[in-house]
Amino acid sequence: MPVFLKNETVLITGGSSGIGEEFAYQLAEKGLNLIIVGRNSERLEKVYKNTKRINEKISVEIINFDLSQDIDLFIDTIKFFDIDHLINNAGFGLYGKFVNGNINLYNKMISVNIKALTLLSYFYSKKFIEKNKGGIINVASVAGFFPIPHFVVYGSTKSYVYNFSMSLWAELRKFNVHIMCLAPGKTKTRFFERANMKNNQKLMSVKDVVYGAIKAYEKNKPLYIPGISNKLTYHLIRRIFSDKFVAKLLEKTF
Ligand SMILES: NC(=O)c1ccc[n+]([C@@H]2O[C@H](COP(=O)([O-])OP(=O)(O)OC[C@H]3O[C@@H](n4cnc5c(N)ncnc54)[C@H](OP(=O)(O)O)[C@@H]3O)[C@@H](O)[C@H]2O)c1
Numbered sequence: 001m002p003v004f005l006k007n008e009t010v011l012i013t014g015g016s017s018g019i020g021e022e023f024a025y026q027l028a029e030k031g032l033n034l035i036i037v038g039r040n041s042e043r044l045e046k047v048y049k050n051t052k053r054i055n056e057k058i059s060v061e062i063i064n065f066d067l068s069q070d071i072d073l074f075i076d077t078i079k080f081f082d083i084d085h086l087i088n089n090a091g092f093g094l095y096g097k098f099v100n101g102n103i104n105l106y107n108k109m110i111s112v113n114i115k116a117l118t119l120l121s122y123f124y125s126k127k128f129i130e131k132n133k134g135g136i137i138n139v140a141s142v143a144g145f146f147p148i149p150h151f152v153v154y155g156s157t158k159s160y161v162y163n164f165s166m167s168l169w170a171e172l173r174k175f176n177v178h179i180m181c182l183a184p185g186k187t188k189t190r191f192f193e194r195a196n197m198k199n200n201q202k203l204m205s206v207k208d209v210v211y212g213a214i215k216a217y218e219k220n221k222p223l224y225i226p227g228i229s230n231k232l233t234y235h236l237i238r239r240i241f242s243d244k245f246v247a248k249l250l251e252k253t254f
Pocket of ligand 1: 039090093
């Protein structure tokens with residue numbers, strides 16, 4: 001059972017904001033040591049202070065690293081830490097017509113959302129198999145369950161994360177290494193502002209998303225979709241509507 005045990009160490013990518021930041025706070029409360037990665041130094045400092053305020057007994061390290069850059073260098077930097085759980089959370093999207101988007105941003109998005117997640121999963125899967133314990137939470141999205149025009153690259157990176165995680169879950173379960181895919185729907189973070197996307201729908205709170213995710217991980221679930229309407233979307237779209245129908249509908253409405 002990959003329960004988050006007191007005194008274990010968790011590496012969180014994208015811990016400087018939103019879902020990753022909330023993981024840091026809720027895991028600090030549970031007595032986990034934290035290694036938090038992000039790019040924004042001020043925000044990382046803030047998260048450091050808050051986690052220490054929540055639990056002064058834990059050890060907290062903050063690492064400023066751009067995960068769209070050299071991941072081998074990043075792994076070299078962190079390989080001496082003894083890590084028990086990895087949360088591959090860093091990621092971003094870009095809303096708009098595919099051909100109007102910035103190709104450099106697509107390139108970075110693929111590097112962060114897919115490449116960094118895959119290379120870190122590879123490195124830590126081997127470590128966790130050796131230890132015969134540990135696990136990884138990969139943050140995908142409801143947007144990864146169906147074709148999503150105007151969010152073409154982002155949705156596709158999250159489809160990868162979903163399939164990657166479920167496949168790896170099946171391979172590693174016999175080693176007592178647990179992989180869980182967290183697939184949130186719209187959640188109240190800085191994501192939309194950064195994705196250049198307006199949102200008029202109700203957003204889930206990060207607290208609820210992360211609270212549910214930690215419980216699901218501790219119960220050994222391979223997939224956690226927070227919120228009833230997101231779960232419903234997942235089941236309806238996968239079981240009732242064709243991809244062709246959904247793609248045409250969303251091209252007009254999303
Ligand atoms: N919010 C939603 O509705 C929603 C829904 C489904 C899935 N998700 C997924 O949830 C995850 C977290 O996003 P969020 O909603 O919490 O958004 P957020 O508030 O914008 O947080 C994104 C985090 O990712 C980090 N990050 C982005 N690019 C990075 C890079 N190149 N190198 C290192 N860190 C990088 C950011 O660090 P800096 O700020 O320091 O750059 C930040 O800590 C993402 O994978 C996102 O795709 C979000």
